[in-house]
Amino acid sequence: MNGWLQHSPILPVAVPLMFGALMLLLNDSHRRARLVLGFLSIAAQVYLAITLFCLSAGYIPNDWPDGVGVYLLGDWPAPFGIVAVVDRLSTIMLILTAILGAATWVYASARWDRAGAHFHPLFQFLLMGLNGAFLTGDLFNLFVFFEVLLAASYGLMLHGSGRHRVAAGLHYIAVNLVASFLLLIAMALIYGVTGTLNMADLAVRAGVLAGAERRLFETGAAILGIAFLIKAAAWPLNFWLPAAYANACAPVAGIFAIMTKVGIYSLLRIGSLLLPTGAPAAFGGEWMFPAGMATLAFGAIGLLAAPQIERQAGYCVIMSSGTLFAALGMPGVTLTGPALFYLISSVLALSALYMLLELIERTQSFGADVLAVSLEAFDLEDPEPADRSDDVVGVAIPAAMAFLGMSYGFCALLIIGLPPTSAFVGKFALLSAALQTSATDTPSLAAWSLVIGMLVSGLIGIIALGRSGIRLFWSSEETVTPRLRISEAAPVGLLILATIALAFWAGPVMHQMEQTASYLDRPASYINAVLSQSPDRSVTGGGL
Numbered sequence: 325m326n327g328w329l330q331h332s333p334i335l336p337v338a339v340p341l342m343f344g345a346l347m348l349l350l351n352d353s354h355r356r357a358r359l360v361l362g363f364l365s366i367a368a369q370v371y372l373a374i375t376l377f378c379l380s381a382g383y384i385p386n387d388w389p390d391g392v393g394v395y396l397l398g399d400w401p402a403p404f405g406i407v408a409v410v411d412r413l414s415t416i417m418l419i420l421t422a423i424l425g426a427a428t429w430v431y432a433s434a435r436w437d438r439a440g441a442h443f444h445p446l447f448q449f450l451l452m453g454l455n456g457a458f459l460t461g462d463l464f465n466l467f468v469f470f471e472v473l474l475a476a477s478y479g480l481m482l483h484g485s486g487r488h489r490v491a492a493g494l495h496y497i498a499v500n501l502v503a504s505f506l507l508l509i510a511m512a513l514i515y516g517v518t519g520t521l522n523m524a525d526l527a528v529r530a531g532v533l534a535g536a537e538r539r540l541f542e543t544g545a546a547i548l549g550i551a552f553l554i555k556a557a558a559w560p561l562n563f564w565l566p567a568a569y570a571n572a573c574a575p576v577a578g579i580f581a582i583m584t585k586v587g588i589y590s591l592l593r594i595g596s597l598l599l600p601t602g603a604p605a606a607f608g609g610e611w612m613f614p615a616g617m618a619t620l621a622f623g624a625i626g627l628l629a630a631p632q633i634e635r636q637a638g639y640c641v642i643m644s645s646g647t648l649f650a651a652l653g654m655p656g657v658t659l660t661g662p663a664l665f666y667l668i669s670s671v672l673a674l675s676a677l678y679m680l681l682e683l684i685e686r687t688q689s690f691g692a693d694v695l696a697v698s699l700e701a702f703d704l705e706d707p708e709p710a711d712r713s714d715d716v717v718g719v720a721i722p723a724a725m726a727f728l729g730m731s732y733g734f735c736a737l738l739i740i741g742l743p744p745t746s747a748f749v750g751k752f753a754l755l756s757a758a759l760q761t762s763a764t765d766t767p768s769l770a771a772w773s774l775v776i777g778m779l780v781s782g783l784i785g786i787i788a789l790g791r792s793g794i795r796l797f798w799s800s801e802e803t804v805t806p807r808l809r810i811s812e813a814a815p816v817g818l819l820i821l822a823t824i825a826l827a828f829w830a831g832p833v834m835h836q837m838e839q840t841a842s843y844l845d846r847p848a849s850y851i852n853a854v855l856s857q858s859p860d861r862s863v864t865g866g867g868l
Contacts, residue, residue, distance in 0.1 A: 329386070332376060333395035333408045336418055336455035339368045344448030358444040359433055365448055366426045369455070373422040377415035381836070390843070392853035394461070402854050403522035407461035409854060412840040413664075417458040417589055420668055423822060424582055424675050425451050427815035431679050432575035434811040439573060440483040450476035450579065457586050461854055463514065463521040463548075466590065467507050470555070474500050477583065480576045481568065492571040499554065499564040506551040513544030524854035527597040527847060545598070549591065549611060556587025557645045559619040566626065566638030574682035577637075578815075581675040584645050585667060592652060592660075596844040597851070613770060616649025617777055624781040633684075633792045637677050640739050643781055644670040650774050651754050658757045660841035665834055666750030669823055673738035673747060676819035680731050683808060683816070684796055687728065724808050727817075729797050734820055736793060740785040741778075746826035751778060753834065 328335075343365035347358050378384045380391040388394075393410035396402070429447060437443040453473025460466050478500075481493040515521050517537050518529045533541050554561040565584070569577050591612070623643035630636045644667075651663040734745070741751040755778060758771040826833060843849060 329375075329379070329384075331395070332372065332379070333393050333410045333459060334397065336369060336372050336376070337408070337452055337459060339372065340365055340448040340452040340455065344445040344452065347445040347448065348442070352438075352441060355438070358437075362429055362433070362444050362448070365451075366422070366429050369418075369451065370422040370426060373415065373418035376410050377412075377419055380410055380412050380415050389853045389856075390846075390849035392850055394854050394857040396857060402461065402857065403520045403525035406465055407522070407854060407857070408459045409461040409850070410459065411850060412836075412843050413589070413593065414458045416664065416668070416836075416840065417585075418455060420671060421451065421454045421458070421582060423819075424579055424671065427675065427819050428575040428578040428679070430811055431578065431815040432573075434809045436484070436573050436575050440485065442479065443483055446476045446479045446483075447579075449473075450480060452476075454582065454586065458589065461523055463511050463523065463526070463594075467504070467511060470507065470586075471504060473583075473586070474504070477576075477580070480579075481572055483576060484573045486571075489571045489573075492567045495564055496568040503551045503554040506547055506554070510544045510548035510551060513540060513547065517541045517544065522854070523594060523597055524851040527851050528855070530598055548594070552587040552590045553615060554587070555584065556591065556649070557584045557619070557642050558615045558649060559622040559642075559646070562619065562622070562642050562645075565642060566630065566635045569638040569641065569678070570632065570634035574679045577678035578675040581641065581671050581678065584641060585648075585671060588645065588648050588652070588667070592844070595652075597847045611653070612649050613653030616646050616651070616653050617773060618646070619643075619649055620646030620777050620781055622646070624784045627788045628784050630788075633681055633796065634678075636788055636792060637674065637681065640677070640785070641674055643785075644674065644739075647751075647754070647778060647781075650777065651758070654758060654770060654774070657841045657845045658760060659754055660844060661834060661838035662750055662753035662757050664837040664840060665826075665830075666747065666754060668833075669738065669746040669750050669826055672819045672823050672826070673735055676731070676816050676823075677735040677739070679812075680728070680735060680816050683812060684728050684732065686808075687725070687796070724813075725797075727808075727813060731816055731820060732793055732796070736785075736789040738823055739789065740782050742782075742786075744827060746823045746830065749827055749830045749834070751782075754778070 343361050347361055350357050375384070376393075379386050379388065379393060382391060386393070388410075391411060394402070395408040395410075397406040397408065399405070425447075432443065432447070450473050453469045453471075453476060456469035457466055457473065460469055478493070478497050481496055482490060511521060514526070517533065517540050518526055520526055520529060530541060550561075557565045569580055572580060620643055623639045623641075623646050626639035627636050627643065630639055647670075648663055648667055651659040651666075738745045738747045741747040755775050758774045
């Protein structure tokens with residue numbers, strides 16, 4: 325494979341890095357230039373994600389073995405050099421990140437990007453960290469990209485200022501620093517025992533460990549799993565999430581909807597490689613299933629008890645993580661395909677909900693407008709008066725209240741998992757697969773526990789979100805009809821339309837998810853592709 329495609333595996337990292345660096349050279353008065361650079365970067369990332377998926381799925385002819393593309397940075401072979409690995413799972417996450425990035429960036433460009441300093445470069449570095457975490461082939465660089473995305477998220481979490489936002493942001497930073505410290509300890513233990521952090525090489529070496537070395541490796545794997553559980557918001561390590569997400573500005577909370585799924589991706593990726601060795605019990609159902617059920621129960625109770633809709637959205641994020649943990653903790657890979665389908669649907673719905681809630685807040689006649697306060701505090705008025713409106717939120721779009729009400733209702737249906745939404749397809753597939761996991765005709769206790777947990781949490785979701793919808797749209801006597809900008813309403817509509825398309829083409833999409841699950845059940849494909857990749861000495865300078 326020649327041309328730029330041979331460098332395509334690293335471009336989702338390089339593109340936001342380069343555009344983010346260019347944005348840092350421009351001060352806040354060059355907002356139009358930053359918007360142009362941001363648009364070019366987002367468009368390039370969407371194109372690259374789709375192209376890489378087509379390469380891994382075989383829709384574009386290539387020489388990748390089993391659809392696994394390996395890029396050797398510096399042209400050093402694994403496990404000695406840094407590798408970027410593209411496969412079905414990573415490209416699915418890249419596409420999801422690109423769609424969320426595009427929607428939340430457009431929403432933020434309407435006005436939220438002016439509520440603080442350096443929004444656009446921080447946003448690009450966040451996307452760089454997310455893409456890098458999905459593409460990296462070794463644990464150390466997974467830690468590096470975690471830190472890149474977390475460092476960017478710290479700035480975005482505090483974007484807009486305000487006492488409550490700063491307090492929640494500091495809490496968020498402290499928890500993630502502890503998780504990062506645990507990651508370092510785990511990697512030090514694993515490297516000390518195996519002498520490698522390359523995931524493919526680690527899968528080979530872990531299987532031959534015995535005695536004290538095996539116990540030390542399992543200790544490192546357990547600490548690594550705990551760090552990922554913190555980042556994935558598993559109970560009892562998720563107390564930081566509802567307040568942090570509720571106080572973040574709307575587009576930041578929207579992109580944060582995928583942050584917890586990075587931890588789940590990491591557990592799925594490393595677990596699929598290491599579980600066949602029999603070594604790391606930390607990544608198996610012994611931990612993940614009970615942790616998932618406890619997380620699902622905690623999220624459902626919090627959703628029912630939370631008085632504010634923004635905090636309810638945070639507990640919905642926790643519930644989605646709990647559902648995924650429990651499903652992925654079931655034996656075999658029967659539930660992996662439906663779990664990936666549900667992951668996509670839930671992330672799209674939750675991102676749309678967070679942005680929608682900020683628009684709905686404008687219909688309330690009480691309280692101060694957080695955005696207006698932020699703009700006034702930072703004195704970041706739009707330098708182009710022609711682009712501004714004297715209204716609080718801009719120009720009008722037709723039937724604003726109908727759009728908000730219908731969008732909220734559809735997001736609620738998605739989160740609950742009622743028909744005819746894509747979440748219903750995902751949950752129904754999960755329940756059906758769970759009941760078929762038992763080797764006998766009678767479903768196992770774990771399968772029935774997952775079914776009951778999902779049904780009860782769905783019922784609680786109906787009660788809580790229905791109650792909030794009545795309060796937001798029907799109980800207020802002085803509801804204000806908001807004036808929405810197209811650039812604010814369109815991203816919400818785009819994400820909702822994406823879930824509708826997901827339901828409409830549920831058959832082909834589910835087929836892709838099941839193929840991905842089947843691929844994950846054959847880790848030899850990944851291991852052989854990484855360890856057999858030879859340096860290309862014909863490429864001047866080696867890597868990128």
